[in-house]
Amino acid sequence: MYIIAKLIQNFFPLIALILLIIGIKKNAIYYMISALWLSLIAMLIHLQFSGNQIFGTYFNYYNAAIYSSNLLILLITLIYVISHLSSGSTLKSVYSFVNAFLVVIALLSIINLWMNAFFIENKMQGTPIIQVALINKPDYCTSKYVFYKVNLDSSIMYLCPNYYGLIPSVGRLAVSPDFIAAQLPLSIKNQILLKHKQK
Known part of the structure; x- marks a missing residue:
């Protein structure tokens, strides 16, 4: 089970990226929704492995890189799906606010993630965090x-x-x-x- 979960969290973001590119090129919402679900599943598995915490020893450079790319894919697909749903809607300003909120949350998460990764990676050998x-x-x-x-x-x-x-x-x-x-x-x-x- 552990090996399957590790494979999912490593390969799902890559598959999601491919679906994202196809979705943007073909302007196809179904590809974007598929990419969204794959990246969301991979992110939830990452959080499960980390104990639902960004800070700590789990998010080293490698895991932070995968999680960051996954988060960006999730953000882009979410914005795309929200924009698709809001086309012609009278609530466009609300959707714009939601998009801006998602961008800020994603940026803060990535900054926290990389500050933690830099902190745990650059330590004296043989010492714990x-x-x-x-x-x-x-x-x-x-x-x-x-x-x-x-x-x-x-x-x-x-x-x-x-x-x-x-x-x-x-x-x-x-x-x-x-x-x-x-x-x-x-x-x-x-x-x-x-x-x-x-x-």
Whole structure:
């Protein structure tokens, strides 16, 4: 079942793209609807694998690239279908607003996706991405759920998801929190201590 799901999430966007191109060239709504369904199925499988979260270790560069392309296909097909349904309608302004809303949501999702991918990919080898649920919000984050990593230069970085789903904040900590150091291998702890002593 896992292999079938992985094949679907990798190949459905490609098939959807082919159907999208054919639909645009032939101006055929049925191709666009088929592309919409395929991309929607692939996206739901992606979300299932990621635990319904954009942030975390699942969306690396590879998965972010597939999900982003899938999201763009879904957006284009949705706009095309909505435009087709609204032709000659008195509610054109409402449909235009819906289209604009979909574009903004898609762009925010892609920005969040790639910020997360960049965050998890560029870390020191052998170190984990640590997700922490804090009792009190830290000064540098508006959320209680924060992601931490050891950067390539041994510094500690954080990613703070935005509560409203907007762009997350990313920053560097001057001092490593104790709960982060406790989860790191001894060799990494020594590197971080050495770096702070040099400063």
